[in-house]
Amino acid sequence: MNIRQAKTSDAAAIAPLFNQYREFYRQASDLQGAEAFLKARLENHESVILIAEENGEFIGFTQLYPTFSSVSMKRIYILNDLFVVPHARTKGAGGRLLSAAKDYAGQNGAKCLTLQTEHHNRKARSLYEQNGYEEDTGFVHYCLNVPAK
Template identity: 55%
Template sequence: MEKQTVLKKAELEQVEQVAKLFDQYRVFYGQASDLAGARQFILERLENKESVIFIAFDGSEEQSAVGFVQLYPSFSSVSMKRVWILNDLFVVSEARGQGTGRQLMSAARDFAKSNGAKGLSLTTAHDNLTAQSLYESLGYIRDEHFLTYELYF
């Protein structure tokens, strides 16, 4: 019997599950594991309502968390509307290729649309062709007109 992925908007009760995924996500991007720091970071985002997180469960009796997407609010001054920054998307390796990332992206889109946002914005590495393929298959358009500049402290 095929397992059905279940998505939920993360609440404080899911901090531990999201934190474990968030820690794995950071490790995937070359950071040292820091589960306590990940837990605190996610807890603060949810307590302060500074992000919206959707978490994917594998549908088994154990309800194992297999992925998440995190959105941060921003605004478009020109359109005078909210824009959500899709900052984090992660699916554990054993759940990849099963549509979980696509489901999380759809949940993010549906959430943004239902809240009257102008849209979603995301960035990805030039060499992350798998992610680019997913995003483009979902209707995301590559920006060819603007350059991104960053200033780090």
């Protein structure tokens, strides 16, 4: 298994995985939209995508969004997406992607990686905790949905 940073030319091959990831979170399938979204993020250097590849097949990915902490005055990365295809979930790809994300963040001067997942996603939560992530009990997170105009 090889983990590497995605290039813009990989967007079409990552799109089916990204589409499955979105479907897991109850979004309608939109393969064309998925490819366009990923391509735009990569072309505009708005995210970093790390992909797990085995025997020429993309079996997983994680997407990192760079941002900053005003308090620490340092870069942080939001580990926004992590997905491994079902037939490869026992091969350690998720852990390898998390490790690669940690290495990437460290090499780029980040203070930390942050992420969120649904409360009931026990498998993901277990994987994150096995890889050193700790549940943040010190802050309450809010979300405001903004209607399109």
